[in-house]
Amino acid sequence: MGKATAAIVGPGNIGTDLLAKLRRSDHVEVRYMVGVNPDSDGLRRARELGLEASAGGVDRLLGRPERPDLVFEATSARAHAAHAPRYAAAGIQAVDLTPAAVGPPVCPPVNLEQRRDAPNINMITCGGQATLQVGGADRGKAIIVLNPVDPPMIMRDTVFCAISPDADQAAITESVRATAAEVARYVPGYTLRAEPQFDPPGDLWPGWARVALFLEVRGNGDYLPPWAGNLDIMTAAAARVGDLLASSRPAQVTS
Amino acid sequence: MIRDIRITDSTLRDGSHAMRHQFTEEQVRAVVSALDGAGVEVIEVSHGDGLGGSSFNYGFSGTDEIALIRAAVDEAAAAAIAVLLLPGVGTVADLKDAHQAGASVARIATHCTEADVSVQHFGAARDLGMETVGFLMLAHRLEPDVLARQGRIMVDAGAQCVYVVDSAGALVLAGAQDRVQALIDEIGGQAQVGFHGHQNLSLGVANSVLAVQAGARQIDGALCALGAGAGNAPTEVLAATFDRLGVRTGVDLPGVLAAAQDVVAPFIPAAVDGPVLDRAGLRRGVLIVPAARPARGRALRRARPRHLDAGGRGGLRRRPGGHDHRRRAGPARGARTGRDGGAGRPGVLIWPKIEL
Numbered sequence: 001m002g003k004a005t006a007a008i009v010g011p012g013n014i015g016t017d018l019l020a021k022l023r024r025s026d027h028v029e030v031r032y033m034v035g036v037n038p039d040s041d042g043l044r045r046a047r048e049l050g051l052e053a054s055a056g057g058v059d060r061l062l063g064r065p066e067r068p069d070l071v072f073e074a075t076s077a078r079a080h081a082a083h084a085p086r087y088a089a090a091g092i093q094a095v096d097l098t099p100a101a102v103g104p105p106v107c108p109p110v111n112l113e114q115r116r117d118a119p120n121i122n123m124i125t126c127g128g129q130a131t132l133q134v135g136g137a138d139r140g141k142a143i144i145v146l147n148p149v150d151p152p153m154i155m156r157d158t159v160f161c162a163i164s165p166d167a168d169q170a171a172i173t174e175s176v177r178a179t180a181a182e183v184a185r186y187v188p189g190y191t192l193r194a195e196p197q198f199d200p201p202g203d204l205w206p207g208w209a210r211v212a213l214f215l216e217v218r219g220n221g222d223y224l225p226p227w228a229g230n231l232d233i234m235t236a237a238a239a240r241v242g243d244l245l246a247s248s249r250p251a252q253v254t255s
Numbered sequence: 256m257i258r259d260i261r262i263t264d265s266t267l268r269d270g271s272h273a274m275r276h277q278f279t280e281e282q283v284r285a286v287v288s289a290l291d292g293a294g295v296e297v298i299e300v301s302h303g304d305g306l307g308g309s310s311f312n313y314g315f316s317g318t319d320e321i322a323l324i325r326a327a328v329d330e331a332a333a334a335a336i337a338v339l340l341l342p343g344v345g346t347v348a349d350l351k352d353a354h355q356a357g358a359s360v361a362r363i364a365t366h367c368t369e370a371d372v373s374v375q376h377f378g379a380a381r382d383l384g385m386e387t388v389g390f391l392m393l394a395h396r397l398e399p400d401v402l403a404r405q406g407r408i409m410v411d412a413g414a415q416c417v418y419v420v421d422s423a424g425a426l427v428l429a430g431a432q433d434r435v436q437a438l439i440d441e442i443g444g445q446a447q448v449g450f451h452g453h454q455n456l457s458l459g460v461a462n463s464v465l466a467v468q469a470g471a472r473q474i475d476g477a478l479c480a481l482g483a484g485a486g487n488a489p490t491e492v493l494a495a496t497f498d499r500l501g502v503r504t505g506v507d508l509p510g511v512l513a514a515a516q517d518v519v520a521p522f523i524p525a526a527v528d529g530p531v532l533d534r535a536g537l538r539r540g541v542l543i544v545p546a547a548r549p550a551r552g553r554a555l556r557r558a559r560p561r562h563l564d565a566g567g568r569g570g571l572r573r574r575p576g577g578h579d580h581r582r583r584a585g586p587a588r589g590a591r592t593g594r595d596g597g598a599g600r601p602g603v604l605i606w607p608k609i610e611l
Binding site: 204205 | 275277307310311312314315317343344366368369372
């Protein structure tokens, strides 16, 4: 079976970094890059790499005789909300890197398996991509800090989980390590910065003890700089989703 | 009644830090009743870090903030109830919940360099029909003209007033006034300008006076200075000072003094996190980026990335932040080290407590 064909819509920083990652894929071949600005640097780069790059937008993409199997959307929530029904009508599975939340939210190791048939897959926001794997929690809250510091700092995440005071700490530590290793398969710079820290119940935590995890997400430096781990984990997770979808898709007749 | 300026009281929001976010409905009703009776026009009620702040990271609310907002709305005869929202901590969904509970003023806060993250929230607030206020936190970190351009972003997004927020209490007189003036020059034709002062250098009130003299029309305070760290400009002192200056606030002086003395002062023993003007707070106001000393928390010490230690070799410039959240060591220490851990938190500076 040949590679699945793909289009990237949105030739900005995210789309360009995603392209770099997908070009290493054994399962996905990016054939199209579309945007709306003819002067886009991302379109120029894509063209140089031999892609069909067009500033004609989604109209142009959907007008191609050979439509892609997958489309990765790296535009904006508003744009994706408008595009999503058109992809669906064309039978193209969409991987959405915007916050449009048209389809079910996905973080590859957590729930892609259950969602792989969805016509539209929404990549959970960067903070969620970095932290959700560790949970298994009933309820979670991601607090995003956009840090304008200079020099730039690498993405760090602190995850606090409420746990039972008699929770099996060794089992939690083991599970966290295993999950971090799973994420590191597609985000090589995903590391635990310290051993999980266990705190006994605090006076204002109704009965809970707490485990604290300290993560670092160093980007791969494909197009985005390595400190932009927050963006890199989005493109890496999207590329991972593309790989997993493409490698498991039913055999199809190729023309 | 003719008022030259409007005072917004934040006892029940900024003061929530000092109360470790454990305000009860009864306390909220008592404060609102006293402030409303004294003619304070706007009363802010939220978790100290804004809507949605209840978390391990910032401290869990003792009572759900929406229930507190509802109680405040119920208690207020004339005052409007405001809420604070830091995009990233809270969401538009939280704002809708607060609006549903009766809040009518949306105050959207960002680090002073990041006004663009507030754009959607202002839009949502205006769509809800709420009055809007923008909060540029840690305003001392930007030069006046640069700060004014951030204010422009908020006004273009729908802010009807933009505050210079001296979160660290670091502005000294002309430094506060110049920032207010720059904002007035930039947005004065379309929106009001406000000032939110802290007491690290005991200049919260003086800076507020200079802000008003430059043209600010909204001023924040908190009864008994109840707020994080060194505390806020005290509402009752602001009212008295403006009264002496002939600046009409519409606030009844005996009423607001009674609110401070009879209602809030009795909370203070429970306010384990301030308001206290101590060495660390003073040093923050004077030096802004102090030399670091290793943090005390066990988990923190092990896990703290070097770049989080302010000052010195690893010191980072332009960290985002909000209020002065230093904590005094106490029984809750272990429970609270997480506040400073990891990658930082919006609305908060992360310097470890230091000694002069």
